[in-house]
Amino acid sequence: MQVPKFWREIPRYYRLEAGKCDQCGKITFPSRLVCPECGSREHSKVHLSGRGTLKTFTIIRIPPDGFGDQAPYAIGIVQMDEGVGVMAQITDCDVDALSIGDTMITKFRRVREEGKTGIIMYAYKFVPDVGV
Amino acid sequence: MVGIVGYGTQIPRYRIRVEEIAKVWGADAPSYKRGLGLNEKSVPAPDEDTATLSVNAARNALLRAGILPQELGAVYVGSESHPYAVKPTGTIVSEALGACPHVHTADLEFACKAGTEGLFITLHEVKSGVFPYALAVGADTSQGAPGDALEYSAAAGAAAFIVGTDRLIAELLHTDVFMTDTPDFWRREYTHYPEHGGRFTGAPAYFKHVSGAALGIMDKAGMKPQDFTYCIFHQPNGKFPVQAAKQLGFQEAQWLPGLLSPTLGNTYSGSSPMGLAATLDVAKPGDTILLVSYGSGAGSDAFIFRATERLTEVRGMAPLVRTQLDEHRVFIEYGTYAKFRRKILKAE
Ligand SMILES: [Zn+2]
Numbered sequence: 001m002q003v004p005k006f007w008r009e010i011p012r013y014y015r016l017e018a019g020k021c022d023q024c025g026k027i028t029f030p031s032r033l034v035c036p037e038c039g040s041r042e043h044s045k046v047h048l049s050g051r052g053t054l055k056t057f058t059i060i061r062i063p064p065d066g067f068g069d070q071a072p073y074a075i076g077i078v079q080m081d082e083g084v085g086v087m088a089q090i091t092d093c094d095v096d097a098l099s100i101g102d103t104m105i106t107k108f109r110r111v112r113e114e115g116k117t118g119i120i121m122y123a124y125k126f127v128p129d130v131g132v
Numbered sequence: 133m134v135g136i137v138g139y140g141t142q143i144p145r146y147r148i149r150v151e152e153i154a155k156v157w158g159a160d161a162p163s164y165k166r167g168l169g170l171n172e173k174s175v176p177a178p179d180e181d182t183a184t185l186s187v188n189a190a191r192n193a194l195l196r197a198g199i200l201p202q203e204l205g206a207v208y209v210g211s212e213s214h215p216y217a218v219k220p221t222g223t224i225v226s227e228a229l230g231a232c233p234h235v236h237t238a239d240l241e242f243a244c245k246a247g248t249e250g251l252f253i254t255l256h257e258v259k260s261g262v263f264p265y266a267l268a269v270g271a272d273t274s275q276g277a278p279g280d281a282l283e284y285s286a287a288a289g290a291a292a293f294i295v296g297t298d299r300l301i302a303e304l305l306h307t308d309v310f311m312t313d314t315p316d317f318w319r320r321e322y323t324h325y326p327e328h329g330g331r332f333t334g335a336p337a338y339f340k341h342v343s344g345a346a347l348g349i350m351d352k353a354g355m356k357p358q359d360f361t362y363c364i365f366h367q368p369n370g371k372f373p374v375q376a377a378k379q380l381g382f383q384e385a386q387w388l389p390g391l392l393s394p395t396l397g398n399t400y401s402g403s404s405p406m407g408l409a410a411t412l413d414v415a416k417p418g419d420t421i422l423l424v425s426y427g428s429g430a431g432s433d434a435f436i437f438r439a440t441e442r443l444t445e446v447r448g449m450a451p452l453v454r455t456q457l458d459e460h461r462v463f464i465e466y467g468t469y470a471k472f473r474r475k476i477l478k479a480e
Contacts, residue, residue: 010227014224014227014228015227015228015229015230047230068478069178069471069477069478070178070179091177091179092145092177107184107188108183108184108187108188108191108228109177109179109180109184110178110179110180110181110183110184111179120181120183120215120216122183122184122224122228125179130459130460131451131455131459131460132143132145132451132455132456132459132460
């Protein structure tokens with residue numbers, strides 16, 4: 001990923017900035033220009049709470065370049081409390097102990113880095129909500 | 133009146149036991165445990181660093197403070213393991229919290245003292261009316277050279293404090309400082325691991341500065357050790373802070389709630405700040421707390437706080453230090469530890 005592309009996504013990656021339709025209240029993440037529910041183009045910025053329920057997940061055992069030292073790791077879709085589904089890596093977990101319906105919270109983590117000299121990219125990841 | 137409005141911590145879930153490190157280097161675990169007063173230490177996950185620990189700790193501090201991130205006038209991150217050599221950690225933290233763009237941000241560095249430096253600056257800045265609220269974070273993911281005594285203690289964690297003049301959970305009564313140029317521990321540019329002066333890190337370094345600052349602030353406040361409910365001294369291991377407290381005339385009940393190093397290790401810039409957080413987790417309104425940090429190089433910052441009524445109201449809004457430290461730990465072997473800390477790398 002290039003620096004400008006990552007930089008543009010900082011509000012979403014760092015603090016879960018979403019869009020809320022001014023007409024019907026539909027929340028979109030990432031924020032959409034046109035509301036998929038009512039077609040309105042008027043929307044406000046809101047931040048997701050970071051809490052939700054694990055809807056589905058998969059375990060990556062053959063990872064892509066740059067993630068070799070992390071396998072096996074889980075990627076999941078979490079139904080956030082605000083009603084929107086968010087996909088992210090699930091970290092700090094035993095991948096074999098995950099199950100659909102688990103309560104998840106987001107934490108701020110390192111996602112990848114561009115080699116040894118490039119930028120470090122940070123974003124949200126999910127962790128099972130165990131109260132720590 | 134100025135003081136702490138909210139506090140929060142983040143401790144990684146991974147731990148390595150002293151025995152596991154000693155086994156690899158043929159060292160005698162019981163004598164390390166006795167000598168250093170350490171049993172295990174925290175290890176950051178591969179996707180955790182000073183910026184992530186700082187953000188997650190600061191989010192907990194915001195929950196307890198009950199203020200909006202945009203109300204923060206300053207964000208200071210004290211660490212000796214900033215993720216970049218050049219590029220501030222503070223901007224990452226400010227942006228993740230939603231405090232940008234009207235926020236004064238700086239990265240601080242002073243070995244293990246960088247965390248309380250931020251606290252010192254924000255308390256005096258807020259007191260002088262520059263900002264209504266400010267955030268100070270002490271965080272580190274420090275490393276010791278493989279086999280070195282520091283490898284048994286160098287740990288990871290963060291503590292964050294939001295300072296203000298209203299909504300106080302602990303009022304600041306006094307501050308004091310004690311500094312000299314003492315080369316007891318250092319790391320040169322482009323080197324991975326620090327070097328230290330061995331036994332020289334004791335009497336002329338740690339003990340001289342910690343007791344200098346403690347005696348200085350008690351003199352200023354007209355207080356004696358028995359006037360404090362709790363005390364926290366920097367925790368490079370499990371032995372030094374207890375020895376310093378005893379020498380100064382404190383009793384075990386005063387230092388025990390804030391003593392985390394036996395199972396946490398030394399979180400450097402996070403060390404005494406996390407001890408303060410753990411003490412705030414148990415303090416009652418009216419309790420007085422003495423905090424003395426130490427950073428090699430060398431110096432100590434000292435603070436006296438008095439807990440307020442609001443502390444008990446906000447305590448439950450974020451995880452307690454002991455919960456993060458004692459629950460849901462994952463013990464790892466040296467091989468995993470070496471991978472997590474990038475002492476060994478997978479061929480890509
Ligand atoms: Zn709509």
